[in-house]
Amino acid sequence: xxxxxxxxxxxxxxxxxxxxxxxxxxxxxxxxxxxxxxxxxxxxxxxxxxxxxxxxxxxxxxxxxxxxxxxxxxxxxxxxxxxxxxxxxxxxxxxxxxxxxxxxxxxxxxxxxxxxxxxxxxxxxxxxxxxxxxxxxxxxxxxxxxxxxxxxxxxxxxxxxxxxxxxxxxxxxxxxxxxxxxxxxxxxxxxxxxxxxxxxxxxxxxxxxxxxxxxxxxxxxxxxxxxxxxxxxxxxxxxxxxxxxxxxxxxxxxxxxxxxxxxxxxxxxxxxxxxxxxxxxxxxxxxxxxxxxxxxxxxxxxxxxx
Amino acid sequence: xxxxxxxxxxxxxxxxxxxxxxxxxxxxxxxxxxxxxxxxxxxxxxxxxxxxxxxxxxxxxxxxxxxxxxxxxxxxxxxxxxxxxxxxxxxxxxxxxxxxxxxxxxxxxxxxxxxxxxx
Numbered sequence: 001x002x003x004x005x006x007x008x009x010x011x012x013x014x015x016x017x018x019x020x021x022x023x024x025x026x027x028x029x030x031x032x033x034x035x036x037x038x039x040x041x042x043x044x045x046x047x048x049x050x051x052x053x054x055x056x057x058x059x060x061x062x063x064x065x066x067x068x069x070x071x072x073x074x075x076x077x078x079x080x081x082x083x084x085x086x087x088x089x090x091x092x093x094x095x096x097x098x099x100x101x102x103x104x105x106x107x108x109x110x111x112x113x114x115x116x117x118x119x120x121x122x123x124x125x126x127x128x129x130x131x132x133x134x135x136x137x138x139x140x141x142x143x144x145x146x147x148x149x150x151x152x153x154x155x156x157x158x159x160x161x162x163x164x165x166x167x168x169x170x171x172x173x174x175x176x177x178x179x180x181x182x183x184x185x186x187x188x189x190x191x192x193x194x195x196x197x198x199x200x201x202x203x204x205x206x207x208x209x210x211x212x213x214x215x216x217x218x219x220x221x222x223x224x225x226x227x228x229x230x231x232x233x234x235x236x237x238x239x240x241x242x243x244x245x246x247x248x249x250x251x252x253x254x255x256x257x258x259x260x261x262x263x264x265x266x267x268x269x270x271x272x273x274x275x276x277x278x279x280x281x282x283x284x285x286x287x288x289x290x291x292x293x294x295x296x297x298x299x300x301x302x303x304x305x306x
Numbered sequence: 307x308x309x310x311x312x313x314x315x316x317x318x319x320x321x322x323x324x325x326x327x328x329x330x331x332x333x334x335x336x337x338x339x340x341x342x343x344x345x346x347x348x349x350x351x352x353x354x355x356x357x358x359x360x361x362x363x364x365x366x367x368x369x370x371x372x373x374x375x376x377x378x379x380x381x382x383x384x385x386x387x388x389x390x391x392x393x394x395x396x397x398x399x400x401x402x403x404x405x406x407x408x409x410x411x412x413x414x415x416x417x418x419x420x421x422x423x424x425x
Contacts, residue, residue: 012348024355024381027388036344036395043337043399047412061332069324076316097378110378111385119382126386133393140400197389282389289396296403 007033022193023111026185030201035286038208042293046300107271112195116271117256123274124239127281131236134285138229141292171213178206186279187272196275200282207283208290216294225291228284235281242273315356322349336402336412340395347391354380 012028097114107113115123186199211219243253256263256270322345329342358377402412409417 008345008348012352024351024384024388027385028351031388031392032344032348035392039396039399040337040341043402046403047337047406058332061328064331065324065328068327069320072320072323073317076313076320079313079316110375111381114378115382115385123386126390129390130393133390133397136397137400140397140404195385197385201389201392285393289393289400293396293399293403300407 023109023195023198026193026198027201030198030205034205035201035208035290039289039293042290042297045297046293107191107267109191109193111193112271112275113267115195116274117267120243120274121253123278124243127236127239127278130285131232131281134232134288137289137292141296168213171209175206175210178202178209182206182279182283186275196278197282199275200279200284201286203279203283204286204290207287211291211294216291216298220291223287223291225288228287228291232281232284232288235277235279235284238277238280239274242270242277246270316353319349319353319356322346322352334414336405336414337399340398340402343398344391344395347387351384351387354384 012032097110097118107117182199182203185194185202186196188194207219207223210222242256246255247253256267326342326344326346326349329345330339333339333342358380360376405417406412409420411417411420
């Protein structure tokens with residue numbers, strides 16, 4: 001079921017490519033097919049695989065769903081047809097983004113310029129939401145743990161066995177390249193698909209791969225958890241800090257024009273910095289989430305054995 | 307007839323959305339409920355992206371000699387929404403894990419039985 005969800009995610013990513021949304025496809029492939037599936041699997045490892053077959057009145061649910069669907073389909077009759085240039089969503093402000101963004105922002109990728117500059121407020125909000133979710137997972141899975149348990153975690157050794165020699169060696173070679181690719185995606189977001197969100201997830205994926213290969217106890221020693229938690233906050237702070245600096249320079253919050261003498265250079269600098277903030281925050285939050293889930297598995301397993 | 311057939315993208319979205327809704331309503335297993343929510347979310351993503359698709363347009367990265375681009379605004383909205391959906395999924399799964407530890411089950415009916423016992 002979970003694997004199916006992962007495959008479904010990958011399929012929808014390729015669907016996005018066919019609809020010209022390369023940035024979105026990139027994100028969906030790394031987030032939906034990668035990290036979400038992983039989290040589902042770790043949760044399943046905790047909750048167990050067996051399922052109770054009883055359902056709540058499936059017929060009633062089906063009737064409700066059927067009627068809602070029928071009403072929605074009826075509503076689509078008023079919608080513009082697929083690929084219509086003149087539909088309401090494709091007029092107005094969008095034309096301005098397409099025609100003027102290069103002159104105003106100087107970035108080839110319109111998605112990046114809209115994300116980081118025109119809608120900078122919105123993106124700031126999203127980063128804060130992600131950060132809050134990281135805190136929430138910490139509060140739910142980590143704070144309830146007593147300090148005594150730390151020694152329990154250290155004793156867990158779930159690293160890959162020696163017999164998976166090929167997996168170990170190949171992954172070990174791959175990890176630096178994944179990290180390098182994350183940096184490329186991070187700083188190439190101005191010119192092609194990519195940016196802070198995707199780079200953060202890819203970076204976190206490399207760290208997760210490391211943790212899966214060498215076991216949680218080794219990974220905990222290499223990647224200091226309080227450091228990760230600190231940097232999740234630092235990422236959000238960088239983003240907010242850029243906004244404050246532009247206010248101090250006499251502009252509005254997140255108005256990058258005033259960061260430099262030349263507005264275009266200012267925009268470049270601002271976008272670079274906030275993408276960096278986004279990347280750090282996303283990477284650290286994903287690492288926090290994974291580590292807390294994985295430690296839960298280890299703790300539950302250790303308790304069951306006792 | 308061409309106008310009706312031109313709406314097929316919305317129908318796919320509606321079907322996916324209803325599959326997600328059905329899973330959320332009819333399944334007792336909390337993990338499956340979250341998967342259902344994910345399918346629901348993806349249908350919204352596809353809705354936005356298909357709304358921004360322009361016939362003959364290319365990806366919204368400026369290239370010389372290309373005049374027609376797809377809508378970058380919907381892409382931006384969905385890009386951030388995907389990452390937020392990861393965060394919300396993680397939070398939901400964390401709650402499921404805690405429920406499992408507290409009640410020993412992730413089936414709604416067993417949780418209800420446990421709850422009734424305590425009253």
